Every structure is written in C-alpha cells, then in structure tokens.
Amino acid sequence: MLDTRFFSDEMRKQLLEWWQIHGRHDLPWKRGDVISLGASDLQGNTFELDPYPIWVAEVMLQQTQLNVMLPYWKRWMLELPTRADLIFACLDKILFLWKGLGYYSRARRLHQAAIQLGDEPWPRTLDAWMSLPGIGRTTAGSILSSAFNLPFPILDGNVTRVLARLQAFSMPPIKAKTLFWSWSEALLDREQPRDFNQALMDLGALICIPGKPQCFLCPWQEHCSAYSYGCQSKLPVKGKARESPYKVIGVGIVLNELGEVLIDQRHNEGLLGGLWEFPGGKQDPGETIQATISRELKEELDIEVEVGEELIVLNHSYSHMKLCFVVRLCRMIAGRPKPLASQQIRWVQPEDLDQYAFPAANAKIISALLEYFQDKNSIPIL
DNA sequence: CATACGTGGGC
DNA sequence: TGCCCAAGTAT
Incomplete structure (x- = not known):
C-alpha cells in the first residue's frame, strides 16, 4: 500500500x-x-x-x-x-x-x-x-x-528525519x-x-539537520508538512531513552621486574570484542576498590597482587552504560597469569602498547601510564 | 520488538 | 559537565 x-x-x-x-x-x-x-x-x-x-x-x-x-x-x-x-x-x-x-x-x-x-x-x-x-x-x-x-x-538516520518532517x-x-x-x-x-x-542523505546531513533545520535553504520547503505546521524542530519524535546503568570498574596495571605491563585480549564476542585491555572488573557493592582489583585479577588471571598507588580515574560513557575506571598500579606477589577470562595475555613494554588495538578508555590509561613513567624518568620498582 | 553495541563532536 | 546525536545490524 x-x-x-x-x-x-x-x-x-x-x-x-x-x-x-x-x-x-x-x-x-x-x-x-x-x-x-x-x-x-x-x-x-x-x-x-x-x-x-x-x-x-x-x-x-x-x-x-x-x-x-x-x-x-x-x-x-x-x-x-x-x-x-x-x-x-x-x-x-x-x-x-x-x-x-x-x-x-x-x-x-x-x-x-x-x-x-x-x-x-x-x-x-x-x-x-x-x-x-x-x-x-x-x-x-x-x-x-x-x-x-x-x-x-x-x-x-538522515532519510528517516527528512521523511518524518516531510510527513509531519x-x-x-x-x-x-x-x-x-x-x-x-x-x-x-x-x-x-x-x-x-x-x-536525500545530503539533504538530511546538511539542511534537514537535527535541532534547528535550515528550512530557508531547503529545496523541499513547499512540500514539507512539518514546516507548514512549524513543528520541524520537534521531529522526528524520539522514544524515551532508558537510564543507562552506572558501574565502577577496578583496573590493575600489573608490572613485572622487567618493567613490562600485563594486558589481555578480550573474547571476540560482545562488548569491545577482540580488543586488548588492562585487566580488571566491576566493583561489587560494599567492596573497596583494592579488593575489587585483587579479586578480579585472581579470578581472571589466577594471580595474587598487591594493589598500589592510583594512576588515574576516568569516566567513560558507552551507548548503553556509564563506567568509572579506577586504575591502580599493582605488584604481582604470586602465581603465573593465565587467560582464564580472555583469549590471551601478554607482557609488553609500555612503549610497545601502541601496537595493540585498545578501546578509547584504555587509550587514556596508556597515556597516563606513559606520562607516569616519564615523570619518574624510570621504571618504578614496586 | 527491545536491546546490545563505541565514539567524538556539538551545544 | 552532561546529554544528544550520527550513513544500523544482529539477536
């Protein structure tokens, strides 16, 4: 029809x-x-x-x-x-x-x-x-x-917006x-x-834009129902967005005596699939961040760590949740890391981290880490 | 059909 | 700072 x-x-x-x-x-x-x-x-x-x-x-x-x-x-x-x-x-x-x-x-x-x-x-x-x-x-x-x-x-998205306005x-x-x-x-x-x-896409991207459309420049002004009603900036109507959950993530920067840092590659499926990251996980209710980090590293890597000083805290919003990463330097006390919750793990020199695909939030952690080493002008012996 | 799935730019 | 949004697809 x-x-x-x-x-x-x-x-x-x-x-x-x-x-x-x-x-x-x-x-x-x-x-x-x-x-x-x-x-x-x-x-x-x-x-x-x-x-x-x-x-x-x-x-x-x-x-x-x-x-x-x-x-x-x-x-x-x-x-x-x-x-x-x-x-x-x-x-x-x-x-x-x-x-x-x-x-x-x-x-x-x-x-x-x-x-x-x-x-x-x-x-x-x-x-x-x-x-x-x-x-x-x-x-x-x-x-x-x-x-x-x-x-x-x-x-x-462009065509949808143009059509929603054209048809009010x-x-x-x-x-x-x-x-x-x-x-x-x-x-x-x-x-x-x-x-x-x-x-049609260019019209949506250049003229019929979200917010304040440039109707005075639009070749379809005379055909547009929304324009004739003056409701163009209210369209398209959007569904109600659900509140995204907020979680605190404890992250461990585990360093060894060679000055190498421990990273893991996430499983291919799901969020950030196949990318590399620093190990860590979600803080449980009532748990200190030190406890979170040592628990997660035990569960995911089977290692015991001593959680040391804070490197950086950063907020990061994904499309469907908000995370706060609390990043601490760690010293490995016992165990040998195993990829229990990841595809693989690797010890790498901090200068070599740029050769791995990290998500945006981790890229900020890397910057902080490199700055930290620069300030110290040496690899910290923990 | 609702939800998972990233990030950076604009305001 | 925080929220909206952007050339969608898979499940």
Missing part, C-alpha cells in the same frame, strides 16, 4: 537540482575507478563503480559521521586496497585499523563477509548482499545504488519502519537512484 501522493517528479527534480550545486560530491569512494560503462556514458550516470571501497565506507558510516570515519577509510584503503587483501588480512590488523571507530563487530563482520564472498563476482541483488554479515537493508541499498546505480531505497509524522519512526521504507521506496528516483539516494 504505497502512498505516493506526496512524491512527485517535480520534488525529485528539485532535490537533484539542489544536490548538483550543494551536495557532497567529494566522497572518495564515489570518485574511484569506474569499472564499467553502461549503454550511455558518464553523463548518463550509467557507469559502475568498484563496490569494495563503497562497501568499506558504508560499513564505517553505520552510526558514524563522515568526518569521523574519513581518515579511517583512507588508511584502510592504503592497507587493504582490495577484497583479496581483506580476505587474507589477520583479525589483529583489522581491529587495529578499526581502533577508535567503535562498534567493533563491524570490522569482524566485514572480514567474515569478505571471506564468505571469496572470489565470487560482486552480488547484484538485495538478498545476496543482506545475507552477508554486517549488511542490513540500508547498507545493501546504499552499495547497490552507489556502485551499480540500481534502484534500491535506503533508510538511514507524530510517532517515533522506530514504530513504523515498514511505512518509512515504503516512503523511501516511493520517493526514489528510479532513473538515477545513485544520485537520488545520495541527495
């Missing part, structure tokens, strides 16, 4: 004319090699682009803004320029290239998907792309329309995914889906 009343050819034309002038035309994955020409020529927009750089970009762009992912994408393309390079890369390298971007399962799934594709030709159907790990309908539609100029709609939709869009998809599909310019999808 496709309601296309609101979506005219005139609207498509207005958006594309706006985009020709104001759109983001400098996306490097859309300026790369043209892998084949269609019946027409470049002017006709029927050329095809290499899907690999587009695929990498689209995955990096999931829940991530263009200016944030761009340097990561450039480095990735230098290190792993083709699908074959990705297939044969090791997970450590992949996670290192992803370090700091967040949502690390994206990197693992990109790798898995490349392996799954093997040396098959690039898929050209929605189902084939969506069957790959890490690729949902939006990413599949983006790749198919960007690379092959095929008429598949998208529904990202008064419920949280999350409750009406199917309707929004049908709108995106009805709206799509089937003659030039590549440019149209990009134009």
Whole structure:
C-alpha cells in the first residue's frame, strides 16, 4: 500500500537540482575507478563503480559521521586496497585499523563477509548482499545504488528525519519502519537512484539537520508538512531513552621486574570484542576498590597482587552504560597469569602498547601510564 | 520488538 | 559537565 501522493517528479527534480550545486560530491569512494560503462556514458550516470571501497565506507558510516570515519577509510584503503587483501588480512590488523571507530563487530563482520564472498563476482541483488554479515537493508541499498546505480531505497538516520518532517509524522519512526521504507521506496528516483539516494542523505546531513533545520535553504520547503505546521524542530519524535546503568570498574596495571605491563585480549564476542585491555572488573557493592582489583585479577588471571598507588580515574560513557575506571598500579606477589577470562595475555613494554588495538578508555590509561613513567624518568620498582 | 553495541563532536 | 546525536545490524 504505497502512498505516493506526496512524491512527485517535480520534488525529485528539485532535490537533484539542489544536490548538483550543494551536495557532497567529494566522497572518495564515489570518485574511484569506474569499472564499467553502461549503454550511455558518464553523463548518463550509467557507469559502475568498484563496490569494495563503497562497501568499506558504508560499513564505517553505520552510526558514524563522515568526518569521523574519513581518515579511517583512507588508511584502510592504503592497507587493504582490495577484497583479496581483506580476505587474507589477520583479525589483529583489522581491529587495529578499526581502533577508535567503535562498534567493533563491524570490522569482524566485514572480514567474515569478505571471506564468505571469496572470489565470487560482486552480488547484484538485495538478498545476496543482506545475507552477508554486517549488511542490513540500508547498507545493501546504499552499495547497490552507489556502485551499480540500481534502484534500491535506503533508510538511514538522515532519510528517516527528512521523511518524518516531510510527513509531519507524530510517532517515533522506530514504530513504523515498514511505512518509512515504503516512503523511501516511493520517493526514489528510479532513473538515477545513485544520485537520488545520495541527495536525500545530503539533504538530511546538511539542511534537514537535527535541532534547528535550515528550512530557508531547503529545496523541499513547499512540500514539507512539518514546516507548514512549524513543528520541524520537534521531529522526528524520539522514544524515551532508558537510564543507562552506572558501574565502577577496578583496573590493575600489573608490572613485572622487567618493567613490562600485563594486558589481555578480550573474547571476540560482545562488548569491545577482540580488543586488548588492562585487566580488571566491576566493583561489587560494599567492596573497596583494592579488593575489587585483587579479586578480579585472581579470578581472571589466577594471580595474587598487591594493589598500589592510583594512576588515574576516568569516566567513560558507552551507548548503553556509564563506567568509572579506577586504575591502580599493582605488584604481582604470586602465581603465573593465565587467560582464564580472555583469549590471551601478554607482557609488553609500555612503549610497545601502541601496537595493540585498545578501546578509547584504555587509550587514556596508556597515556597516563606513559606520562607516569616519564615523570619518574624510570621504571618504578614496586 | 527491545536491546546490545563505541565514539567524538556539538551545544 | 552532561546529554544528544550520527550513513544500523544482529539477536
């Protein structure tokens, strides 16, 4: 039941004319090699682009803004320029290239998907792309329309916001995914889906922004229900966010007599999967932080430590919880560390920590540790 | 369908 | 400082 009343050819034309002038035309994955020409020529927009750089970009762009992912994408393309390079890369390298971007399962799934594709030709159907790990309908539609100029709609945060305002939709869009998809599909310019999808996203990213949209610059002002009601800054309606839990985490910087520090690699599944970290864990109610650290290191590494001075305390918010890391220097008293709760453990020189993929919060701990050693001008003998 | 899953920028 | 938000996917 496709309601296309609101979506005219005139609207498509207005958006594309706006985009020709104001759109983001400098996306490097859309300026790369043209892998084949269609019946027409470049002017006709029927050329095809290499899907690999587009695929990498689209995955990096999931829940991530263009200016944030761009340097990561450039480095990735230098290190792993083709699908074959990705297939044969090791997970450590992949996670290192992803370090700091967040949502690390994206990197693992990109790798898995490349392996799954093997040396098959690039898929050209929605189902084939969506069957790959890490690729949902939006990413599949983006790749198919960007690379092959095929008429598949998208529904990202930008498009959702534009549509919610265009239709003055008064419920949280999350409750009406199917309707929004049908709108995106009805709206799509089937003659030039590549440019149209990009134009729609650019409209959302540049004009129809959250908060205070730039309606005075909008090519669709006259078509926008929210604008006519003056409610554009209230849309889209968001669902109520649940309070995220707060936890205190005791972290142990365990040093040995060689001045090496003990790190562990997290299991691949779940939060920060596959990344390295300093050992530690959640403080139990009524427990001192010293007790937390010595208990966690006993449970996870089977070592006894003496908990020493505080290195740093830092707060860190994830999307679904807030943590306070209390980091203490530790001396190992007894035992030999074993990876009881991790993939592996390693003793490393502090200068070599930059060769491992640590999450952002741990990167701050590393900075504090290196500063500490610099101030001491020597490795502390505990 | 609700929830897990990161991070940095903007205000 | 703290909260909102950003090119979503998997379960």
